[in-house]
Amino acid sequence: MFTMLGIATIGTSFITGAFIQAVQAEPLTKMVAVYSRTQAHGEQLVQSAGAADVPVKTSLAEVLADPAVDIVYIASPNSLHFQQTRAALLAGKHVITEKPAFTNPAQFAEIERILNSRPTQYYFEAARHIHTPNFKRLQQALEGHQVSGAAFSYAKYSSRYDALLAGQTPNIFSPRFAGGALQDLGVYLVYAAVALFGKPLAAHYLPTMLESGVDGGGIGRLDYNGFNVVLRPDKTVESRLPSEIYLGKDTLWTENIAELPSVRLYHGNGEDYTDLGTAQPANGMGPELHDFATIIQDKDRSRFADLLQLSARVNEVLFAMRQDAGIQFPVNVEAVPIDE
Amino acid sequence: MFTMLGIATIGTSFITGAFIQAVQAEPLTKMVAVYSRTQAHGEQLVQSAGAADVPVKTSLAEVLADPAVDIVYIASPNSLHFQQTRAALLAGKHVITEKPAFTNPAQFAEIERILNSRPTQYYFEAARHIHTPNFKRLQQALEGHQVSGAAFSYAKYSSRYDALLAGQTPNIFSPRFAGGALQDLGVYLVYAAVALFGKPLAAHYLPTMLESGVDGGGIGRLDYNGFNVVLRPDKTVESRLPSEIYLGKDTLWTENIAELPSVRLYHGNGEDYTDLGTAQPANGMGPELHDFATIIQDKDRSRFADLLQLSARVNEVLFAMRQDAGIQFPVNVEAVPIDE
Numbered sequence: 019m020f021t022m023l024g025i026a027t028i029g030t031s032f033i034t035g036a037f038i039q040a041v042q043a044e045p046l047t048k049m050v051a052v053y054s055r056t057q058a059h060g061e062q063l064v065q066s067a068g069a070a071d072v073p074v075k076t077s078l079a080e081v082l083a084d085p086a087v088d089i090v091y092i093a094s095p096n097s098l099h100f101q102q103t104r105a106a107l108l109a110g111k112h113v114i115t116e117k118p119a120f121t122n123p124a125q126f127a128e129i130e131r132i133l134n135s136r137p138t139q140y141y142f143e144a145a146r147h148i149h150t151p152n153f154k155r156l157q158q159a160l161e162g163h164q165v166s167g168a169a170f171s172y173a174k175y176s177s178r179y180d181a182l183l184a185g186q187t188p189n190i191f192s193p194r195f196a197g198g199a200l201q202d203l204g205v206y207l208v209y210a211a212v213a214l215f216g217k218p219l220a221a222h223y224l225p226t227m228l229e230s231g232v233d234g235g236g237i238g239r240l241d242y243n244g245f246n247v248v249l250r251p252d253k254t255v256e257s258r259l260p261s262e263i264y265l266g267k268d269t270l271w272t273e274n275i276a277e278l279p280s281v282r283l284y285h286g287n288g289e290d291y292t293d294l295g296t297a298q299p300a301n302g303m304g305p306e307l308h309d310f311a312t313i314i315q316d317k318d319r320s321r322f323a324d325l326l327q328l329s330a331r332v333n334e335v336l337f338a339m340r341q342d343a344g345i346q347f348p349v350n351v352e353a354v355p356i357d358e
Numbered sequence: 359m360f361t362m363l364g365i366a367t368i369g370t371s372f373i374t375g376a377f378i379q380a381v382q383a384e385p386l387t388k389m390v391a392v393y394s395r396t397q398a399h400g401e402q403l404v405q406s407a408g409a410a411d412v413p414v415k416t417s418l419a420e421v422l423a424d425p426a427v428d429i430v431y432i433a434s435p436n437s438l439h440f441q442q443t444r445a446a447l448l449a450g451k452h453v454i455t456e457k458p459a460f461t462n463p464a465q466f467a468e469i470e471r472i473l474n475s476r477p478t479q480y481y482f483e484a485a486r487h488i489h490t491p492n493f494k495r496l497q498q499a500l501e502g503h504q505v506s507g508a509a510f511s512y513a514k515y516s517s518r519y520d521a522l523l524a525g526q527t528p529n530i531f532s533p534r535f536a537g538g539a540l541q542d543l544g545v546y547l548v549y550a551a552v553a554l555f556g557k558p559l560a561a562h563y564l565p566t567m568l569e570s571g572v573d574g575g576g577i578g579r580l581d582y583n584g585f586n587v588v589l590r591p592d593k594t595v596e597s598r599l600p601s602e603i604y605l606g607k608d609t610l611w612t613e614n615i616a617e618l619p620s621v622r623l624y625h626g627n628g629e630d631y632t633d634l635g636t637a638q639p640a641n642g643m644g645p646e647l648h649d650f651a652t653i654i655q656d657k658d659r660s661r662f663a664d665l666l667q668l669s670a671r672v673n674e675v676l677f678a679m680r681q682d683a684g685i686q687f688p689v690n691v692e693a694v695p696i697d698e
Contacts, residue, residue, distance in 0.1 A: 166595055167575070167594070169590065169597065169599060174627065175606070224562065224564070226507075226586055235507070237564075237577050237579060237588055248577055248590065252507070254506060255506055255507045256604065256607050256609050256626065256627050257509065257602055257609065258602065258609065258611060259509060259599055259600065259602065260598065262595075262597055262598065264594075264596065264597070267515050268596065269598065287514065287515065
């Protein structure tokens with residue numbers, strides 16, 4: 019006997035709107051609450067997401083106490099993910115946290131400790147791209163091939179960069195909110211690398227620092243046995259660089275490793291390629307939500323453990339890259355109350 | 359009264375063939391000799407270049423003593439450029455040296471010292487791409503714009519890499535011959551950066567080292583005041599990464615910064631662009647040869663000095679990047695006799 023999983027959301031930016039639409043399109047899930055500190059922001063969100071019937075709550079404690087809520091989806095500023103995930107898990111909820119889930123391996127270890135003592139609860143990091151059909155095509159295409167390198171790029175001029183240039187400090191460019199290009203866009207690249215190639219032997223990051231104290235962009239390199247992966251996140255420039263995986267003289271290619279509109283296998287140095295891609299879903303968050311809901315429904319602890327390990331490795335790699343680059347987030351981000 | 363400049367070439371690889379064809383197509387120049395240690399290699403070269411009437415010489419001393427030779431074009435392995443350039447200048451010839459011209463700033467300083475005492479002689483580094491129409495379009499497009507970054511890529515699987523994998527050490531992958539991806543392909547990227555943006559404040563290079571002792575590829579970064587330039591040379595993978603110059607929200611784009619088949623200005627984050635390019639010459643070495651011959655003919659010491667300074671800066675940057683990466687070439691490369 020199956021009942022739809024009830025979902026509550028935290029956060030009011032556009033990504034939460036896309037997630038609400040994915041919930042409404044997914045037969046296994048339904049929206050039961052939207053949390054916002056500000057009633058007006060919450061109302062605006064449900065309106066714009068076409069979900070005006072979903073109740074807006076301004077008390078997170080009330081949301082966490084609501085038995086209709088099975089899963090809490092957290093898309094607050096990065097530095098708040100840990101406290102909110104911890105609180106939701108302790109309240110007995112499953113949790114989906116937007117990437118990057120937590121700020122450092124110590125936070126991750128604490129969440130793993132809580133999960134270990136609660137074997138009926140599930141936690142997922144919302145790395146949407148690795149759940150899409152074309153990412154799976156990419157994984158299949160690698161089977162039996164020796165990888166000789168990769169270059170993953172995601173560099174888009176942020177609308178918030180104008181605010182930063184005008185003297186403000188938007189959350190996404192604030193160390194207090196654990197922001198920056200590596201955290202915000204680089205996480206897609208690190209996730210792709212770790213999902214495809216496993217945990218690297220070493221991780222480097224050469225950032226371009228902004229005055230706000232985070233990286234506006236940078237160059238990363240993940241070292242593997244016999245090859246390496248170059249990463250190019252940036253939030254201050256508008257780039258059309260594709261992403262590539264090198265297989266000797268052949269090359270796996272996609273316009274964009276975060277969206278994967280197509281996947282091509284180029285043969286040698288010419289223009290000749292085989293199209294390996296399929297249609298990607300209109301709502302990029304649909305496949306991950308379906309995977310998460312299915313794992314919960316099936317009590318699939320094995321797939322859960324695999325995704326948790328992947329999430330932990332990505333957390334370690336991002337942390338190692340920030341350490342290499344000297345990017346520090348203030349310790350007091352962990353002291354923010356859960357209703358912030 | 360003008361007489362065609364007589365040219366002799368050193369080196370028998372495909373690039374010398376392309377240069378011979380450029381010489382024959384250029385009204386200001388004519389071929390007078392091809393030098394090769396091996397008569398058969400020289401014959402093969404003139405045949406394949408459609409220049410069977412050009413005499414092949416196996417004595418470099420004889421070539422340098424020939425009054426019909428005005429210009430010596432040097433396309434030997436990198437480590438031989440210095441000795442051969444020095445010998446040709448001392449013999450009273452103008453010299454065109456393939457890029458990268460010299461291995462370190464000490465060699466460059468010695469060549470400059472010789473040039474200073476010979477004000478009627480000319481020396482040029484054959485950085486063909488910066489002389490092409492589309493490179494000039496790129497330069498024009500930058501006028502009055504604030505640059506916010508750039509990413510230049512040139513990564514092509516070398517036919518010689520198969521030989522390296524098979525246990526041989528081709529010149530291009532040998533430290534003895536001052537090879538490697540930065541020297542061979544990175545020089546195009548560094549030239550473009552220094553020609554467009556001037557000398558960087560700092561230069562970094564994170565190489566992927568091969569067992570032969572040179573880099574198979576790497577990631578470079580040139581730091582300028584307020585922006586930086588990412589460089590991606592590689593000879594072990596087949597890449598289709600374009601090259602980009604960031605102008606805030608707009609982006610100057612070319613498929614390939616070494617060939618510049620097209621130049622586009624993308625507006626904002628969409629697909630909309632203005633085509634800024636024009637037709638590139640069929641023989642990519644034509645424009646540089648025309649520029650060099652015109653400078654010699656016009657005795658244009660000002661343009662000569664500008665190009666010499668550019669060449670010196672590129673030499674410094676490449677050297678700084680190799681120092682940063684710990685790539686060392688054996689000192690004894692300088693002791694090779696000129697006829698090697």
